[in-house]
Amino acid sequence: MTKMLTSNAAAAALGPLQAEFGRSSEGFAVARVGDTAFAMLPGRDGRHYLATGWRVARPLAEWGRSDFYGHSGELADATAFRAKVLEHAEHVREKRALSRNDIHSRVQTPWGVSQGATVYAEGVESHSTAEHGGFSLSAERNERVHPLLRVRDGWYEEDCSWAVVAITFPDLFTGFERRCAERSIKDNSPDAWEAIFGVTLGRGESHEKDRRAFHKRHAEDWIVVSAIASGHQTGFVECVATPGGRRGAGTEERRFLVLADEYAVGRFGFVIDPSRHVVYGGPSSFIGWQRGASRL
Numbered sequence: 001m002t003k004m005l006t007s008n009a010a011a012a013a014l015g016p017l018q019a020e021f022g023r024s025s026e027g028f029a030v031a032r033v034g035d036t037a038f039a040m041l042p043g044r045d046g047r048h049y050l051a052t053g054w055r056v057a058r059p060l061a062e063w064g065r066s067d068f069y070g071h072s073g074e075l076a077d078a079t080a081f082r083a084k085v086l087e088h089a090e091h092v093r094e095k096r097a098l099s100r101n102d103i104h105s106r107v108q109t110p111w112g113v114s115q116g117a118t119v120y121a122e123g124v125e126s127h128s129t130a131e132h133g134g135f136s137l138s139a140e141r142n143e144r145v146h147p148l149l150r151v152r153d154g155w156y157e158e159d160c161s162w163a164v165v166a167i168t169f170p171d172l173f174t175g176f177e178r179r180c181a182e183r184s185i186k187d188n189s190p191d192a193w194e195a196i197f198g199v200t201l202g203r204g205e206s207h208e209k210d211r212r213a214f215h216k217r218h219a220e221d222w223i224v225v226s227a228i229a230s231g232h233q234t235g236f237v238e239c240v241a242t243p244g245g246r247r248g249a250g251t252e253e254r255r256f257l258v259l260a261d262e263y264a265v266g267r268f269g270f271v272i273d274p275s276r277h278v279v280y281g282g283p284s285s286f287i288g289w290q291r292g293a294s295r296l
Contacts, residue, residue, distance in 0.1 A: 019089040021082070022060035029078055030060050031085040034092060039068045040081040048075045050084055091176035098172065109136070110155050120172045124165065126158075134158045135165045144168055148192040149185075160188055207267075214268040219244045222254060222272035224265070230257065231285040237263040238285050241272050255280045 020032045029040040037053035052070035056063055075081050098120070105117035105125075111132035118126045123138030134157040137145070142154040149164045156165050166173045166181035173181070186193050187207040194200055201209055223245030230238040236257040243252060245268075256277045263270060 019085050020060065021085070024063040024065075025061060026064055028065075029081055030063050031081075032056070032060065033085060033089045036088065037063065037067060038081070038085050038088075039063070039065075040075055040078065041065065041068065043074070048077075048081075049073060050075050050081065087176055091174045094174035094176075098174070107136075109134070110153075111157070121169070124169060124172060126162075132157060135162055137165065141169075146192070146196050148195055149189065160184055211268050215244060218271055222256070222274070224256075224270040224272065225253075226286070227258075227263065227265075227270070228285045229260065232283045233257055233280075235260050238280065239263070239270070239272070239277075240286065245269050255284065 018033075022030055024030045024039065028042065031038040035055045037056040039051045039053070040048050041051045043049050050072040051068035052072055053063075053068040056067045072084075075084070101119045103117050103119055105114040105127060107114045107117075107127070109127050109129055111134065112129040114127040114129060116128055117136075120126065123141040125136045127133055127136060134155055137154040137156070139154065142150060145151075145164060145168050149168075151161065151164070156162055163181035163184035166177055167185060170178050186201060186205055190201050190206040190209045193206075203210060203213070220243060222241035222243060224239040224241045225245055225247060226240040227237050230236045232238075237260050239256045239258055240253055241256055242254075256272050257280045258270070258272075258277050
C-alpha cells in the first residue's frame with residue numbers, strides 16, 4: 001500500500017485542493033494536485049506513461065522532464081492522464097475528511113520496531129518500520145474480519161493484507177483505497193472473495209483465477225520457463241520449456257527455437273506450438289546447457 005498517510009491537521013493546512021492542468025516547457029501534458037506533480041511523458045513505441053514529482057513550485061509552463069522521477073504505469077491517452085489526476089485529487093480530498101492522526105510509536109511489529117503510526121480509528125493503526133509495515137487491529141476489531149481472511153495475531157502487512165482491513169472497515173478508507181483493496185483481494189484471494197460475497201468471478205476479474213485456468217488449459221503443453229536470445233541462430237530466441245511450465249527435480253526439459261519477432265511472453269508464460277516451434281538440440285546460449293546440449 002502506498003504510504004501517503006498524513007495527519008488531518010497537516011492536510012487541512014494545505015488549503016483548498018484543486019487539480020490544475022497545463023503544458024510543460026517541453027510540450028507534454030502536466031498537472032498539479034497539492035504538492036504532487038504529474039506528467040504524461042512519452043515512452044517507447046509511441047507509448048506514454050504517468051510520471052510524478054513533488055513540490056515543484058514553479059508555474060506549470062516552466063516544468064521540464066527533469067522535475068519528474070516517479071514512474072506510475074502506462075497511459076493510453078490524454079483522457080486516461082486526466083482521469084488519473086482527478087482520481088488522485090478525489091482521494092486526497094476524501095482522506096482529509098477522515099479522522100487519521102499520526103502518532104509517535106516504538107511498538108514491536110512483525111517487521112521490526114515501529115518508526116511511527118497512523119491511527120485510523122480506535123483499534124486500527126498503520127505502522128511503518130525501516131523495512132516494511134502494515135496494519136495492527138485490536139482483538140475486538142480483528143474479530144470483525146471474516147474468518148477466511150483473518151490473521152490470528154491481528155497484523156496485516158502493507159503489500160497485500162492491508163486490503164483485508166480496508167474491506168472490513170470501508171468507512172475508514174477513501175474510495176480509491178477501497179477500489180484498490182477490492183482489486184487486490186479479487187486478484188490474490190478469489191476463493192475467499194467469492195465465498196464472502198456470494199459471487200463468481202469471471203474471466204479477467206481475478207489474476208489468480210485466470211492463472212489457474214491458464215495452467216489447467218495448458219497442463220500438457222510445453223511452456224517456456226527460461227529464454228535467451230540465441231547466439232547461434234540469428235533472429236531466434238532459444239527457449240527451455242517444461243510440461244505445464246512445471247519446475248523442480250525430475251521435470252523433463254526441452255529446448256525450442258522461436259522467432260524473435262514472435263516471442264512475446266503473455267500474462268502467464270509463452271506456450272510452445274510444436275507445429276511451428278522447432279525442437280532444438282544444437283549449440284546452446286545457456287551456460288547450463290553448453291555441455292551435453294543435445295539432450296532432449
